[in-house]
Amino acid sequence: MTALLEVKDLTMRFGGLTAVDHLGFTVKHGEIHGLIGPNGAGKTTTFNMISGFYKPSGGQVLLRGEDISGLKMHEVARRGVVRTFQHSTLFAELTVMENALVGTHMPFRPNIFAAIIGWDKEDRRGAQARAMEALEFFGIDHLKGERAGDLSHGHQRALGLAVAYASHPDVMLLDEPFTGMNPEETRRMMDLMEKLSHEGITILIVEHDMQAIMGLCDTITCMSFGKFLAEGGPDEIRNHPDVIEAYLGGSRNVA
Numbered sequence: 001m002t003a004l005l006e007v008k009d010l011t012m013r014f015g016g017l018t019a020v021d022h023l024g025f026t027v028k029h030g031e032i033h034g035l036i037g038p039n040g041a042g043k044t045t046t047f048n049m050i051s052g053f054y055k056p057s058g059g060q061v062l063l064r065g066e067d068i069s070g071l072k073m074h075e076v077a078r079r080g081v082v083r084t085f086q087h088s089t090l091f092a093e094l095t096v097m098e099n100a101l102v103g104t105h106m107p108f109r110p111n112i113f114a115a116i117i118g119w120d121k122e123d124r125r126g127a128q129a130r131a132m133e134a135l136e137f138f139g140i141d142h143l144k145g146e147r148a149g150d151l152s153h154g155h156q157r158a159l160g161l162a163v164a165y166a167s168h169p170d171v172m173l174l175d176e177p178f179t180g181m182n183p184e185e186t187r188r189m190m191d192l193m194e195k196l197s198h199e200g201i202t203i204l205i206v207e208h209d210m211q212a213i214m215g216l217c218d219t220i221t222c223m224s225f226g227k228f229l230a231e232g233g234p235d236e237i238r239n240h241p242d243v244i245e246a247y248l249g250g251s252r253n254v255a
């Protein structure tokens with residue numbers, strides 16, 4: 001597998017605090033790559049820099065060798081990298097279909113009105129077909145007319161993925177997709193991620209649910225206090241002394 005996304009010397013300072021400190025790792029094309037670490041390790045900040053939500057204080061994010069660090073979110077999305085958020089970012093008052101339509105416009109300057117109304121007929125038909133395809137992919141097309149805010153937690157998370165998928169991504173960054181899920185919802189979400197992976201989409205996932213991470217990921221990068229700590233397959237990471245130490249030093253255990 002070849003390198004698709006490379007993080008090099010990535011650094012983020014908030015005033016006197018260095019949240020991410022010269023971090024480096026590589027995500028290979030087609031893999032499911034986990035980013036783990038104890039609370040406050042800098043995982044979400046790293047995601048925010050990769051997706052264009054934050055401009056890094058230093059270092060680079062390379063996509064197929066092209067430096068994308070510092071680009072705006074829609075510019076990063078246009079290059080094929082989209083993220084979902086830790087907490088639901090759906091438009092609760094809009095329907096499931098309308099939310100998916102917003103996803104089709106993610107690579108452009110965000111404009112909800114344009115996404116729903118469409119620029120012209122041709123544009124609208126294409127966007128609607130893609131939005132429907134995304135809903136079908138995640139098995140929620142039968143809910144297309146429902147208000148997003150009325151969906152169950154599991155369906156809302158599936159819609160969050162569908163919105164990101166609707167933009168035709170090459171890389172999906174998933175921030176704690178299993179938060180608040182019961183075991184059945186977690187199982188279904190893991191199946192959806194494997195389905196995405198079989199489609200050829202590369203996945204970078206931040207998650208605290210170690211069973212899910214260990215069950216899903218090809219490669220896992222562990223960070224601690226903003227820095228790279230260790231990397232390897234699930235077995236290697238599960239038994240890595242530095243990883244065990246980092247977690248035992250905090251309040252969580254590695255599964």
Ligand SMILES: Nc1ncnc2c1ncn2[C@@H]1O[C@H](COP(=O)(O)OP(=O)(O)OP(=O)(O)O)[C@@H](O)[C@H]1O
Nearest residue numbers: 014017018019037038039040041042043044045046
């Ligand atoms: N916008 C911000 N301003 C100031 N400090 C921040 C900001 N965002 C994050 N931090 C700090 O940066 C550090 C890393 O936070 P981050 O949220 O990236 O960690 P994390 O690994 O995602 O944690 P968690 O697992 O708890 O979500 C923490 O000390 C946090 O308090």
